Amino acid sequence: xxxxxxxxxxxxxxxxxxxPHEVVPYDFGASLSARARSLVRRLPWWGxxxxxxxxxxxxxxxxxxxxxxxxxxFHRAGIYDTLGVRLADAARVPLIAHLDAPFxxxxxxxxxxxxxxxHRRRMRALGAAARLVVTVSESAAQYYAALGIPSEKIAVMxxxxxxxxxxxxxxxxxxxxxxxxxxxxxxxxxxSLSRWHRVDLLFQALRDLDTRIRCRxxxxxxxxxxxxxxxxxxxxxxxxxxxxxxxxxRAFAEIAAFDVAVLPHTLATGVxxxxxxxxxxxxxxxxxxxxxxxxxxxTDEVVFTPPGDPKALAAAIRTLVADPVVAxxxxxxxxxxxxxxxxxxxxxxMLARAGLRP
Numbered sequence: 253x254x255x256x257x258x259x260x261x262x263x264x265x266x267x268x269x270x271x272p273h274e275v276v277p278y279d280f281g282a283s284l285s286a287r288a289r290s291l292v293r294r295l296p297w298w299g300x301x302x303x304x305x306x307x308x309x310x311x312x313x314x315x316x317x318x319x320x321x322x323x324x325x326f327h328r329a330g331i332y333d334t335l336g337v338r339l340a341d342a343a344r345v346p347l348i349a350h351l352d353a354p355f356x357x358x359x360x361x362x363x364x365x366x367x368x369x370x371h372r373r374r375m376r377a378l379g380a381a382a383r384l385v386v387t388v389s390e391s392a393a394q395y396y397a398a399l400g401i402p403s404e405k406i407a408v409m410x411x412x413x414x415x416x417x418x419x420x421x422x423x424x425x426x427x428x429x430x431x432x433x434x435x436x437x438x439x440x441x442x443x444s445l446s447r448w449h450r451v452d453l454l455f456q457a458l459r460d461l462d463t464r465i466r467c468r469x470x471x472x473x474x475x476x477x478x479x480x481x482x483x484x485x486x487x488x489x490x491x492x493x494x495x496x497x498x499x500x501x502r503a504f505a506e507i508a509a510f511d512v513a514v515l516p517h518t519l520a521t522g523v524x525x526x527x528x529x530x531x532x533x534x535x536x537x538x539x540x541x542x543x544x545x546x547x548x549x550x551t552d553e554v555v556f557t558p559p560g561d562p563k564a565l566a567a568a569i570r571t572l573v574a575d576p577v578v579a580x581x582x583x584x585x586x587x588x589x590x591x592x593x594x595x596x597x598x599x600x601x602m603l604a605r606a607g608l609r610p
Contacts (some may be wrong), residue, residue: 253328254500255414256350259595260326263610268320297364299302308334314549316342324348324608329427331355331366332374337381346383348606351375353388353522354395361448361519365588376400384606388523389544395521407605410548412593413532417504419482421532422587424508430535430583431576439569440535442503442528446472450517452482459486461569466511470506472497491578507533512572512579515539517559520522523548528593531586536579537573538565548593552585 254483260267292303319325319339325347325444325450327336333349341349359366379401387393397403413421431437439458441451451469458467469492474578483492484590495506507513513530517540527548530537539545548554555572557564572579600610 255293255595256326258414259599262596263599265321268322270315270320271320297359297366301367305332305334308332308353311335312338313550315339319343324606325605326350328352329378332370333378334374336378338566339536346608347380347381348602348607349378349394350385351385351396352385353393353519357395357521358448372399379405382521383608384602386602389521390547391521391544399481403510407602409598409602410593411525411528411593412598413525413528413590415596417529418532418591420532421504421507421529424505425532425534425587428508429580431573431579433511434573435464435578437511437573438468438509438513439465439512440468440507440509441471441514441516441526442470442507442529443515443524443539445469445479447475448517448519449475449515449524450560451475451479451566453516453560453562455479455486455488455492457566457569458488458491460563460566463491465491465569465573467492468495468506468509469493470495470498470503491510504529507535510535512536512538512569514565515545515570516565518542518545520544527554528590531583531590534580534583534587536583537586538572539566549586549589553582555582595597 257267257269283300292300295303307331315335316339319342322343323345325336325340325343327347328350329336329340334347341422356366356371358423362452364426375396384407385396385401385405386409387396388408388410393405393406393408406516412430427464438597439454440456443449445451454467458465473495480494498506507529513535515527521544523544525543527537527539537554539554539556540559542559546556555568558567603610
């Protein structure tokens, strides 16, 4: 969301970020809001959802009072969204709603429920009020259309990357090309350590590879402690480096230390930003062969492997490491492809589709 906000500003718009509190993306423990989130996460799903619904209602009036005079409300919607429609009504301006990968799919992955009828009603109300509903993949679009959002209002726009990061990534890549040190190879993962990213598959693959191949994990998340235990169980402690949570600028720069960048797995509905960031730094990429990812890159730009298969993942890493020239050529093609996914271009397209001034 911060990147999209910046993209709006870069293309010439004045942006006011309106919310119940300041967003602190990498705050995991010390502050009052971080401790409150930690307590809420311990509740059963229905308890967390009741808190979320109450939170939205309590802060609605405050947000409406803080809403400045504007021409558009761009709103990142929640599972039982109560804010988007009211904010647009209060400002009397068009609403663009951003819906990420389907909430119910994520809940089902974690074997947790949700208030399905309420979710459907809120999504339908959001769809009726919005000028445009933006989501990241065709499967996500089908999900929201099935809930009652008019399909003609839904635009599929994948995640992307800021032009400034593309330029910065090109400079970092030129300073350290991938696989430039054959005796010290680093396979890396960047992003949230969610269970659906299956970083454990990367560890299983690493166990089958030459010991000169090491692993770097950049990020933090719900699976952090379990994954550290899994690495120890597999005897990989000395081969895995953990950075923990980092501000985005530092995390992005860490990709330059990768020789091969891996997305072990993801949900079939999402489009992880890490793929665009890997490509921006011209890292050879390995990703699961899923329909939502296949449409982003060609097979001569990214190595696609069967989902959930650590042996195939290990074989793909071996192949890239064995032929650095071919691997780097593939990475450069991916780097050129990611030029199509600049967030500035996505914002202009979004505004044009909504019938607003780009």
